[in-house]
Amino acid sequence: MSTSQTTEPTTSAIVTAGAGTPGEAREPRRPFRKYFRETGWRHLVGIVATVFALFPLLYVFSASLNPGGTLLTANSLFSQISLDSYVELFGSDRHPYAAWFMNTLVIGLITALFTVLLGALAAYSFSRMRFTGRRFSLTALLVVQMFPQMLAMVAIFLIMVTISDIFPAIGLNTQIGLIMVYLGGALGANTYLMYGFFNTVPASIDEAAKIDGAGHARIFFTIILRLVAPILAVVGLLSFIGTSSEFVLASVILIDPDKQTLAVGLYKFVSDEFSKNWSVFAAGAVLAAILPVALFLALQKYIVGGLTAGSVK
Template identity: 40%
Template sequence: MGQQMKSRLEVTGIYLILAIVFVVIFYPLIWTVGMSLNEGSSLYSSSIIPENFSLEHYMWLFSSESNYLTWYKNSLIVSTFTAAGSVILTSLVAYAFSRYEFVGRKNGLYVFLLLQMFPVMMAMVALYIFLNMIGMLDTLSGLILIYLGGQIPFNAWLVKGYFDTIPRELDQAARIDGAGHLRVFFSIMLPLAKPILAVVALFNFMMPMFDFLLPSIVLSSEAKYTLAVGLFNFINDQFANNFTRFAAGSVLVAVPIAAIYLFLQRYLISGLTAGGSKG
């Protein structure tokens, strides 16, 4: 009887924790969706369940009065190039550290580990000056360059751990058959590393879509804004009170993220678990 009561208490505790997590995660999301469907623009007059459902804010975002589509395009450009570039750069760097012995290899890995402890924002002044010197300040290409450079330390460790789980016998067998280094990389390593590369692609696609601080420092022209910076102006400008439009724009940000996640979901779990198994 005591054991049965203990099991019930454990199950009750688990469900209680899940309920709290559900409220913490989904309550703000439900409020955002509800606010985006409210009429008017005030935050305080909005309700989680609108009395009169309205799509006027979504329609306004796609009208000629709004720059929302331009900001969306800019975000997609930055996210797509960052994700693709990260997969290419990270896989090459991780392959070198996983498969080759060279002077400075061990110290290089320690440097990558150390760099993970410092956020990119700590070097923002230096990066700002650097972009200004090379004429890439207030450009999407400059923003992409910073994202690509900042992701290498963490992702290289992640992908290297996955590459280390791939048997070296496969490399040796391919070289016996006459395959070179690049052939081994493209024909053996990359196909087997699809799960971890999917993780890298998803994480690096999401980051520019949600990031506000870095684009707000690098970009100054409204036509170059990404979504986070553009949407912030809905509620930041003097006399601005466009919280419902802000909510509608925020809801639409999730569309490409959800599409990429659904496309890559079969790789994500195995990629995350295997990538951290060896270092």
């Protein structure tokens, strides 16, 4: 057999390769009306939702680059571009933005950490242990969370004033006191959410560890926490975002400007009657949104699994 016969494909082979699998035919293109009725309207809804979600973000970013300082001058998107608002944001002695940012970061991370730890401990107890009043306690936690902390704002303030007279380090106008208030209201919904996820972990894992001599503490910290990482990430993220954007309790408990958070501090840029500066306010809002968005993107693979896995049991 010659070389040309082994390397050059025949005409019939080319026709066969181009024709595809015998008996398989291409689907005819759908008419536009049928395409729009079956699939196209979903694309249209997605585009509208995307534009609806992105427009406020673009507007705030455009306002932060507009040196006018008013919302009226910021109506034209990116008509003027300047970084003066960002420079003024960190150069003002009256409004210590850097201190507010660090306070928010510290309070948010500590609150998120202890919210996850306390919620996981409570969820593990309800999921693995059987004791009198277990069902009633779960229901009570869920019912109590129906009433927001804002309704108890006056009571919380009076309690913090009383604590300040005895333990000033954790009383009114302290960041530790604010963290304790946040932790007090974070157990209900988070515990119930974690409880559903803990129930999806087979109890046979605990039994096998107990046979090897492990106690509840070792099982919880070395085995269970690794298996429930998605729900831990979800609760930590939601707790951080919630405490970072919380305004009412932070404005009541924190009095000194150097101890306040971003939500309370940024309000000062637009609360003065004669010195409202929306451009600086928008610049501060843009910078404040960077960390939550970064955490959301980093933990997004856990969010769907963490929120849905506990709902099947």
